Every structure is written in C-alpha cells, then in structure tokens.
Amino acid sequence: MAQLVAVVAAAEAVDSVVDKQPVIDVRDAVKRYGVGDASIFALDGVSLTIDAGEYVAIMGPSGSGKSTLMNILGALDNMTSGEYFLDGIEISSMDESHLSIVRGRKIGFIFQSFNLIPRTTAIANVELPMAYQGVKSKERRERALVALDVVGLGDRINHEPTELSGGQQQRVAVARALVTRPALLLADEPTGALDSKSTADLLDLFDQINAAGRTVVVITHELDVAHRAKRIIRMRDGKIVSDDLNKERVA
C-alpha cells in the first residue's frame, strides 16, 4: 500500500514537470462477458486518449458499451485485455485493494443516483474521501467547506441527503468528487435524475470546473448534455464510431 502511495506521489511529481502526458490512455481495451460462443463483447478494442484539461462527452445508446467503458475508466472494473494508463500509472493489472487507492486519489465520481452516504450530513459526505486518504480532520473540514462553497451549498453543510433536493444532492456529490483534487472528474449520466433547472445549474458548474483546468468526462445519452462538452465520442456495439471536437464550443 505504502509503495503504491509513493508511486502515485512520484507520478504526480513527474506530472508537474512533463505535464504533457494524457490523463487517460486506453489501448485496445476489450471487455468480454461469458466464454466461447456465448460470449459478448461489451468493449471490442477501444483505444482512447484524453489529455489534461479536456471536457469530453461519451455518448451512445444503451448497450453501446459506454457504461462498461465508464467502469473501466473509473477503475471500478477490470478489462479482459488491453492496457490502461491513468495519469501515467498503469492500472490494468492492479488488484482491487490497489485500485481503491488510485480511485481515491485520481478520480472524482459523480453518479446518476447521487450515491451520497445515507443519514450522513453533506459535510461529512464531502469529508469522507479525504478521511480514507488520511487527511487530518482540521484540514479536511476546511477543504470540505471550500468545496461546498464552490458548489453553492455553503449554507446547507449540516443537512442530510433526505433534506436536500436532487440538484442539491448532486452538487454535494460534485463537491465530494472535487475535494480530493482528482486528475479526472468522471460523471455517469449526472443529469439523469435532475429537472431541467438543476440540469442547467449542474452543467454550468461543469463548465466552471473545466475552465479551472480540471479534466471532465461525462457519460450521457442526452444530446444537450453532450453538446456542452468540447469533444464528443460516440459509441456503438462496443466500439468508438466517431470522435469529434464540438464546433459550437471549440472556436
């Protein structure tokens, strides 16, 4: 464990010097379910590079493999074959106990169903990932307060998830994702459970986060959400079918 933490720290140090290496570098990723004739390729040789500071939307109908890709990118699942470098660290061969450390330090997750810890206040939810990283409680609280302030919930820190609206819960989730200063903000259908007003607020927030230099990857099937990104990747049947810059957003 300690060794891995050292590796991650070393990679971060190299980062600041080189700064040119991609955040995501997936080479020929294959994810197969089942064996033999009955096997299904959820990912069928996907290669993808995303550089630091990009804002990418991954689109596709259900069954296109975008959720599988999201799980692989988020280090939540292993590939059948292929290589994956996350912020310069080879993680395709890591086991679950090491992956959890990488996730905690490199990735901020935002889910469709918010996934806050129930019966736990907003600030405690935001502090949680830092607690697992061993950040001292005073610093934790300060950083959590800042993060909640950024998402506009500075006055709701002691509310539990059930006392917050969907949009507010999702903003707590964004604060929780940002508070560890991850290399990658990974959002899986983040607006799927939100009304249009909350959706607009959240997308504005993503714009700000990206403008501040953070890499953002959004998995979605909604066109208007995807069109806020600067690069749109379309998937079908486990393959990338198109990968274009969004002309509306990139001058």
Next chain:
Amino acid sequence: MSVFEIVRFAIRGLFTNRLRTFLTVLGITIGVASVIILLAVGNGSSKAIQASLDRLGTNSLQVRSGGGGFGPRARATASSQKPLTILDAAALMDKSQAPDILQVAPIASTNGTCVVGASTTTPSTFYGTWPAYYKASNTSIQSGSYFTNDDVTQGRRVALIGQTTATALFGTASPIGQTMRCSGIEFTVIGLTTVKGASGFQDGDSLVLIPITTMENSITGNQPLSSIIVEATSSKTTDAAQTELTSILDARHGISGRKTADFSVFNQASLLTTASTSSKTFTTLLGMVAAISLLVGGIGITNIMLVTVIERTREIGIRKAIGAPKGAILSQFLIEATILSVLGGALGVVAGFVGSHFTIAGTKPVIVPASVFLAFGVSILIGVFFGGYPASRAASLRPIEALRYE
C-alpha cells in the same frame, strides 16, 4: 485513515439503527448473564452441600445393621442377621486392632414423646449414647453441661435437648435444670445443644440425648443398637478406619467368604465425594445451557451483521468508489460487531452480578470469578469470530456490483 476514524464510522453505523443494535446487544447480555448466574447457582449449591456435610463431620463413619443391598435377597438374610450390640462398639475401641479409630459411640434409638405440663413434643431424634458421641457427630452445647461417662455408668436420668425440643417444651424459658417426662420416665435437662439447622428433611434440633444405659434400663430394655458412630483419627484415615472396623465386625459376626455382611458402613467422606461429584455434574449442565445461550447470542450478531452488510451494500460500494481500502471496510464492520459484543458482554457482567444477589431455586448463588472473565472473553471472541464473516463479505464486495445493488 486512523483507527479512531473507523471506530467513529462503526459507532455511527450502530446508532443509525438503534432498536436493532439494542436487541443484538440484549442477546449477548442474556448469554453472558446466564453463564455467570447459572454457574453461580451451581457453585452456590455445591457450597451449600459442602457446608451441610461439613456440619456432619467428615471424620466419622456410621455402622448400621443390615447389608448394603436392597430387595428380596437382602431381606432373606435378615433372619440370620446378628444385631449390633454395645459389645461390638466396645470391640472397636481396641487400639491394637484398630489404630486409626479415635473413638466409638453406640447409638440406641427410640420413638418417644416428651411432656412438660401441657406441652408435648416428639423429638425426631431420641438417642441413648455415651460422651464419645459429641465429637463424632459434631454436637456441642450452647448452655448447661454435657452428660459424662460417670452419668452413663450410673445410668442417671439426665438429658441434653435441642433448641426445637426446648422451645416446644419450655417456651422461651431456660430449660437447664428443668424436668421433663419422656416415654414415661422423668429426666433432668442438663444441657442445650448448639443449633445445627436442618439437614435434608430432618430438623437437627428436634433432639433428645440421654445416657445409653438409662435408655436400656428404663425405656427400651436390651434392644440392639440402631447404629455405631466411629470417629477416625483424621479425615485421611477414615478409609483405614473403615477397613479395620469391617474386619473386626466381620470376625465378630462370623462373616466370611460368600456370606453377605449383616451390617453396613456409611462413610461421610465418600458421601461428600458423591455429593460434590453430582453438584459438579449439575454445574456443568448449567454451564452448557448458558454456553448455548451465549452461542445463540453470537449467531444473532452474525445474523444482524449479515443483514447490515446486505442492507448497506450500496453504501459499501460508494465508500469503495471514493477510495475506501478493503481494510477500512473490514475494520469498520468488524468493529461494529465487536462493539455489539463488548457492550453486550459488559452489560451481561453487570446483569450477572445483580442477578446473583437473589436466591434462585432455593440456592444462594456464589459467583465463580473465572466465569466472569470467561464469559466476557468469550463474548468478545464471539464478536470477532461471528462478525468476521459478514465483515469480510462486505470488504470483498466489488464496487461495481455493490453500486448497482438496489
């Protein structure tokens, strides 16, 4: 991630479902308390048996007429039986043949009613004997004096009485120097025996003791003895004393080879062994019942922790997604289970101490200190052991599956 932090997560986890936590703790509490209380009851009853046997005197042997057997065969030999006589008692006092016998007291017994004015009582024990009886039977007097060997030789009409008899005949007045009429003969009460208490169904204080010569001369005539009490030189020599007296009486009664003995010997020491063995069995049984209830409490912890893990699958997935290492999840659930069992164990110890203050089934429980440590220690182990399985299941959940769980 400090240990303190994980403990805080665990406590928060327990607090979110207070009723469930309380009921699980209750299971362990009952288990631990019943181990402590039931073992205390077993211990208390064995202490009580010991105390009542100590009162009888462990050095003494009792010789009675009749073989050890029961049933038709024992009865058939009755006609050829030689009774125990005062000469048998005298023969046992032969130091050369019976070096381990300290003293011998013959007992003649009768049923009689004692009368003083309008008050009457029928003592459950009405014995004629001689002074060796006092020590051999652990009898002492609280006031007045004993009758002496001289009283026996002279056949004087003097008596020692027990507290129950004294109260029945004389009320609260001192019985010393008073006269009473037992089986038609007038006796002077010269001593009041120390209260013995009940032993089994018999009131040890419903008692009249008179010189054996007086009983034979005035009441029963030349009847056989009902028993002879023999006191060994020490508790270690009772077995040797038993062998010696058996060979003396065998010779006197012509017992040899296949002829069944016409007397039997009761050894208080062996009675004590039997009694303590049976009370040990009793304690073991109680302990087993208690251990089972502790085990059931432990299974309760497993059950609740499994339910908790399933119920919180999604939460576990979230925690893992945001970087909780396996160890943190494992410790959180293990600590939850351990808190349940430690809390249950501590409350059980308290309940056990409180419960042991009451008399249970006629027994005053005496806490066995080892049982407290044992029960508490086992309850903690149960928490770790029975909580370990659900905890490791929680820790090895794959985040992707846990997150998908509804």
